[in-house]
Amino acid sequence: MEKKKLAIAAATSILILLSVFSPMLITEAVDPSDWYTIKPGVLDSDYYLLYPFAKKSVKMGFSKYGELIAVEGNQSVQSNWVGMEYDGRDPFTPYDTIPLSSWINGWYIHIEYINPTAINKDRKLFAFAMFADGSEWGGDWKYSATPSGEPHGGRKTNGTCTTDALKILYNGPRRFIAQSVTHIYDKEGASTWPVVDLYITMIFNKDKKEVILLRRLVLFRFSKPIVY
Numbered sequence: 446m447e448k449k450k451l452a453i454a455a456a457t458s459i460l461i462l463l464s465v466f467s468p469m470l471i472t473e474a475v476d477p478s479d480w481y482t483i484k485p486g487v488l489d490s491d492y493y494l495l496y497p498f499a500k501k502s503v504k505m506g507f508s509k510y511g512e513l514i515a516v517e518g519n520q521s522v523q524s525n526w527v528g529m530e531y532d533g534r535d536p537f538t539p540y541d542t543i544p545l546s547s548w549i550n551g552w553y554i555h556i557e558y559i560n561p562t563a564i565n566k567d568r569k570l571f572a573f574a575m576f577a578d579g580s581e582w583g584g585d586w587k588y589s590a591t592p593s594g595e596p597h598g599g600r601k602t603n604g605t606c607t608t609d610a611l612k613i614l615y616n617g618p619r620r621f622i623a624q625s626v627t628h629i630y631d632k633e634g635a636s637t638w639p640v641v642d643l644y645i646t647m648i649f650n651k652d653k654k655e656v657i658l659l660r661r662l663v664l665f666r667f668s669k670p671i672v673y
Contacts, residue, residue, distance in 0.1 A: 476583045481515035482507045482611060483527050484621045487651045491619070496652065503654045504530040506538070509611035510574035510600060511625035511645035512551035513537055513656065520583070531654065545582040551575035551599075552660075553592075554629070556640060563633050570640060572602035572629050605630040605637050614646070621649040639665040 486502030506515030506527035514537055518525040523545060528537020537550050553573040560568050571592055576582060576599040584598035586606045600606070608627045615622040625645040630637045642663040649656050 475520055479610070480509045482623065483515045483517055484649055484651065487619060488653065491652045493652070498654060501532050505649050505656055507611065507623055507647055509625055510551065510608050510627065512574055512576045514548065514550050514576050546577050547579055548577045548582060549575050554643065565633065568631055570604045570629070570631050572604065572606050574600045574627065602629065604632050619650065619652045621651060623647050641665065
């Protein structure tokens with residue numbers, strides 16, 4: 446417990462946001478295709494007969510940022526996007542009702558801590574990867590003083606963030622496991638320092654209708670990592 450108190454002096458909170466929509470205008474963006482991965486389920490074709498489900502598969506989308514959303518093909522065509530598609534419907538990417546700029550799907554983290562080596566010792570840091578922010582969608586990490594401020598985009602922070610390529614841990618006939626890793630840094634003037642590494646492990650059981658998200662934080666006490 447003492448190490449945790451030293452690592453983050455005040456509070457760290459993380460909120461996973463899945464589907465909060467509000468109508469806005471569509472803006473165009475083009476993200477690298479390797480940021481996204483779509484995996485179809487196999488429940489409709491699996492030979493095992495004792496599943497207590499209708500034989501209809503779920504198709505899932507995964508982004509390298511840990512969002513449950515992905516695309517194949519032209520990104521400006523909403524029907525090319527997949528969140529959690531089942532039997533012709535997709536609550537995460539409803540292409541015929543809600544514009545891309547309002548597809549809020551992902552995570553938000555707010556961190557407060559004390560850094561005695563900084564000029565402003567009481568630190569407040571936020572970061573979110575939610576695919577959209579109500580005004581624009583997609584894009585890489587952008588700096589903004591506030592979550593709702595400009596510039597707009599789906600991945601924003603008042604510090605500095607980098608996200609690794611999506612790591613595929615396993616892709617078998619009945620299970621897909623991928624890991625998203627985002628490194629979150631605080632900044633003051635020209636100085637930056639690591640604060641939190643966020644790991645999101647996404648487990649898709651292809652022969653069922655579920656995805657499991659495992660979240661792990663690695664906190665840094667002035668560059669010394671502590672797993673939380």
